[in-house]
Amino acid sequence: MLGAAHRDLTAAGPFSDADKDAVYRAIHTRRDVRNEFLADPIDTTLLDRLLAAAHAAPSVGLTQPWNFILIREEANRRAVHRLFEEANNEATDRLEGDVKKKYRALKLEGILKAPLNICITCDRKRGGEFVLGRTHHPDMDIYSTVCAVQNFWLAARAEGIGVGWVSIFDHRRLAALLGIPDSVEIVAYLCVGHVSELYRKPELETKGWRDRMPLDRLIFSERWPEESHVLRLYREIAMKP
Secondary structure, rough: OOHHHHHHOOOOOOOHHHHHHHHHHHHHHHOOOOOOOOOOOOOHHHHHHHHHHOOOOOHHHHOOOOEEEEOHHHHHHHHHHHHHHHHHHHHHHOHHHHHHHHHHHOOOOOOOOOOOOEEEEEOOOOOOOOOOOOOOOHHHHHHHHHHHHHHHHHHHHHHOOOEEEOOOOOOHHHHHOOOOOOOEEEEEEEEEEEEEEOOOHHHHHHHOOOOOHHHOOOOOOOOOOOOOHHHHHHHHOOOOO
């Protein structure tokens, strides 16, 4: 029995220095792309690799709750873009003064510029009534799907492919447009395509919308602290932009 168990395992250990550098480079240079897409279509073999990377994500109870809707036709992307514009106008109406002007100046999507859009969904019924690991936390399937999104994004960065996540939608209207069943939830709408350049820092940071918070102020030891610096940090965040 011991020998059979060992046949199911493989050696573990750190990557080579070059491989580690590549992983961290993908993480730290990943960007949310909006306006830098090129018109060139993505090769089918390359797209298959990216989707396979997404499909390799961990999932609660090994349910693999994701699906990938590939949207290439311009008419379909234009219909999605109209939904974005309506939702974006609603968001703009909530703002005032300089913040409203700054928001209007931001490019928030690449729906029409990217040659490929992908809607990534989570099937809330996949796996049946009992899913190992979800009995006390029913949203674990959503988190699993987000892991698939991140896998796709990092693999795309390694391949020189840009990705932009568009979240400004009425998801009910988007689901109706794409024919998504009620039991399936939209998790991410991605714009995907070749890019020739990327921002050195996140675009929203570059354009003064928000700054990256210092990591040491986000790490607590053993339990949530009672010190007032946490409240001060939240107040600083609330003051931006």
